[in-house]
Amino acid sequence: MAVIIFKTFYICSLYKDFRMRREFDFLVIGSGIAGLSYALKVAKYGSVAVVSKTELKETNTAYAQGGISSVTYKPDSFEKHIEDTLIAGDGLCKVEAVKKVVTEAPEQIKQLLSWGTKFDKNKEGKFDLHREGGHSEYRILHHKDNTGSEIQRALIEEVKHHPSISVFENHFAVDIITQHHLGRVTEPWMTDIECYGVYILNKETGAVETVLAKTTMMATGGIGSVYQTTTNPLIATGDGIAMVFRAKGIIENMEFVQFHPTSLYNLAQRPSFLITEAMRGYGGILRRGNGQEFMEEYDSRGCLAPRDIVARAIDNELKNSGEEFVYLDVTHKDSDVTREHFPNIYKKCLSLGIDITKDMIPVVPAAHYLCGGIKVDLKGKSSILNLYAAGECASTGLHGANRLASNSLIEALVFADAAAKDASRRITEVGLNHRIPDWNDEGTSHPEEMILITQSNKEVQQIMSKYVGIVRSNIRLNRAYDRLEVLYRETEALFQDSKVSEKICHLRNKINLGYLIIKMARKRKESRGLHYNIDFPEKLPNELL
Numbered sequence: 001m002a003v004i005i006f007k008t009f010y011i012c013s014l015y016k017d018f019r020m021r022r023e024f025d026f027l028v029i030g031s032g033i034a035g036l037s038y039a040l041k042v043a044k045y046g047s048v049a050v051v052s053k054t055e056l057k058e059t060n061t062a063y064a065q066g067g068i069s070s071v072t073y074k075p076d077s078f079e080k081h082i083e084d085t086l087i088a089g090d091g092l093c094k095v096e097a098v099k100k101v102v103t104e105a106p107e108q109i110k111q112l113l114s115w116g117t118k119f120d121k122n123k124e125g126k127f128d129l130h131r132e133g134g135h136s137e138y139r140i141l142h143h144k145d146n147t148g149s150e151i152q153r154a155l156i157e158e159v160k161h162h163p164s165i166s167v168f169e170n171h172f173a174v175d176i177i178t179q180h181h182l183g184r185v186t187e188p189w190m191t192d193i194e195c196y197g198v199y200i201l202n203k204e205t206g207a208v209e210t211v212l213a214k215t216t217m218m219a220t221g222g223i224g225s226v227y228q229t230t231t232n233p234l235i236a237t238g239d240g241i242a243m244v245f246r247a248k249g250i251i252e253n254m255e256f257v258q259f260h261p262t263s264l265y266n267l268a269q270r271p272s273f274l275i276t277e278a279m280r281g282y283g284g285i286l287r288r289g290n291g292q293e294f295m296e297e298y299d300s301r302g303c304l305a306p307r308d309i310v311a312r313a314i315d316n317e318l319k320n321s322g323e324e325f326v327y328l329d330v331t332h333k334d335s336d337v338t339r340e341h342f343p344n345i346y347k348k349c350l351s352l353g354i355d356i357t358k359d360m361i362p363v364v365p366a367a368h369y370l371c372g373g374i375k376v377d378l379k380g381k382s383s384i385l386n387l388y389a390a391g392e393c394a395s396t397g398l399h400g401a402n403r404l405a406s407n408s409l410i411e412a413l414v415f416a417d418a419a420a421k422d423a424s425r426r427i428t429e430v431g432l433n434h435r436i437p438d439w440n441d442e443g444t445s446h447p448e449e450m451i452l453i454t455q456s457n458k459e460v461q462q463i464m465s466k467y468v469g470i471v472r473s474n475i476r477l478n479r480a481y482d483r484l485e486v487l488y489r490e491t492e493a494l495f496q497d498s499k500v501s502e503k504i505c506h507l508r509n510k511i512n513l514g515y516l517i518i519k520m521a522r523k524r525k526e527s528r529g530l531h532y533n534i535d536f537p538e539k540l541p542n543e544l545l
């Protein structure tokens with residue numbers, strides 16, 4: 001049996017005294033909507049640890065503006081929501097996953113409400129539903145234009161008061177602890193690998209602690225930071241996906257990276273500030289610098305076309321014009337309504353001297369969401385035994401080749417729920433593995449030149465943005481692969497010789513993710529959904545995939 005991590009171990013009793021070992025029934029990596037909702041559900045069945053690499057509140061979840069989709073009132077129906085999701089997914093959705101999310105959504109919304117989340121209502125006391133690009137009906141529940149932070153607030157409140165949940169902020173998960181059980185495969189699609197917990201860097205002490213758990217939930221969120229321009233906060237470095245990849249779990253659909261068409265053009269700010277798609281649903285119009293509308297030239301749905309089409313159209317406009325941004329215009333709408341519906345966007349733009357009720361908003365596309373990730377089944381189980389995944393780091397089959405707006409928060413809730421049910425049902429059958437050795441980084445030291453890591457980090461982001469962005473080609477993908485390989489070799493060598501730090505782990509994870517995105521993009525000999533390659537502009541018939 002071999003422990004699948006990249007360091008060698010040895011246990012020396014003196015050394016061990018300094019090491020911290022913790023044990024839990026349920027271990028959760030990530031404090032966004034997926035991680036916290038899962039934690040609250042499993043906490044009835046045992047001890048829970050929630051680990052977050054910064055503060056609990058710093059998540060992609062907290063940045064979500066538009067809202068959360070769920071069929072609420074007629075004339076909307078499950079059939080329509082399913083149909084819209086399948087159309088967006090461009091032939092690659094798993095129908096069972098789509099049906100599951102859509103039909104279980106109303107129940108999960110009730111659960112969110114019971115945890116104290118507030119959604120806006122109209123004068124009649126009914127939920128004020130928004131409609132976004134790709135949705136055929138009004139079905140987006142929202143809290144002003146800061147839905148995510150409202151959900152995050154309510155979940156944190158519940159978690160902090162729960163007696164069975166221990167919270168570890170500023171603890172960074174480095175690698176999952178696994179062993180192979182040759183020949184023992186519990187289900188045909190799964191591997192023979194088993195997970196026993198995670199090695200975690202305590203950022204305050206610098207020590208790597210061993211956290212043993214009967215089951216582990218990976219809820220580490222998105223990957224936006226792999227790119228130069230992103231709407232994601234800095235935490236979105238895809239750590240969970242990279243950890244599972246290194247442990248030889250199954251990762252899929254990484255080529256489907258969604259670029260949000262409209263982030264506020266402001267080179268000084270990272271992450272880029274998002275201008276929600278609800279603004280186009282509200283009647284916002286995309287215009288060239290000279291004021292001309294252009295979306296009708298690309299798609300009959302105009303500004304309400306799905307975001308990949310809008311992002312590619314803007315990318316094309318920028319390449320043709322040489323300009324750095326296009327405009328989103330809501331100046332023709334009622335000023336009071338605009339201010340009331342989009343208070344945060346109004347305030348943010350005003351702080352930069354743009355009054356959105358009078359001025360057009362300069363916008364550019366930015367890396368926003370990953371459709372693929374850690375492959376899971378309908379119970380949220382990954383290909384590694386006792387390891388679950390939910391939220392943006394998981395690939396459930398809901399999104400296929402493209403995500404319908406506002407479907408991700410609800411997907412995270414539904415699959416965290418499925419995983420919680422499965423994990424709590426099995427918890428009495430699973431034991432802890434006490435034979436796991438502690439992390440050993442004796443003989444290593446901190447890199448003398450941290451600038452090397454900073455520089456490599458910038459290079460990864462440049463490579464990914466220049467060659468693996470919205471429009472791809474064989475030559476660009478090959479170039480990206482070759483450049484990344486050099487960085488991979490340099491970084492692995494540095495990692496082996498260095499004391500673990502968050503900085504080097506982030507770099508290593510980003511390189512792993514870049515490699516996965518490029519590898520899967522090169523394998524796809526077609527253009528579909530979010531993946532567009534000018535050398536294979538057509539979509540292949542599904543039987544040839």
Ligand SMILES: Cc1cc2nc3c(=O)[nH]c(=O)nc-3n(C[C@H](O)[C@H](O)[C@H](O)COP(=O)(O)OP(=O)(O)OC[C@H]3O[C@@H](n4cnc5c(N)ncnc54)[C@H](O)[C@@H]3O)c2cc1C
Pocket residue numbers: 029030031032033034035051052053054056058059060061062063064065066067068069147148171172173174219220221222231232233235239240274368369390391392393405406407408409410412
């Ligand atoms: C600007 C913006 C707007 C959006 N708007 C919408 C919207 O309107 N509707 C919608 O449905 N979706 C929206 N999304 C997408 C949605 O917010 C995310 O997909 C979703 O919140 C992801 O939730 P999560 O729980 O998977 O991850 P997150 O909320 O990102 O949480 C990830 C957690 O993992 C932790 N973590 C990561 N790596 C490690 C590590 N190595 N060790 C320890 N902890 C770690 C982080 O600290 C964090 O706590 C938006 C996203 C952005 C960025």
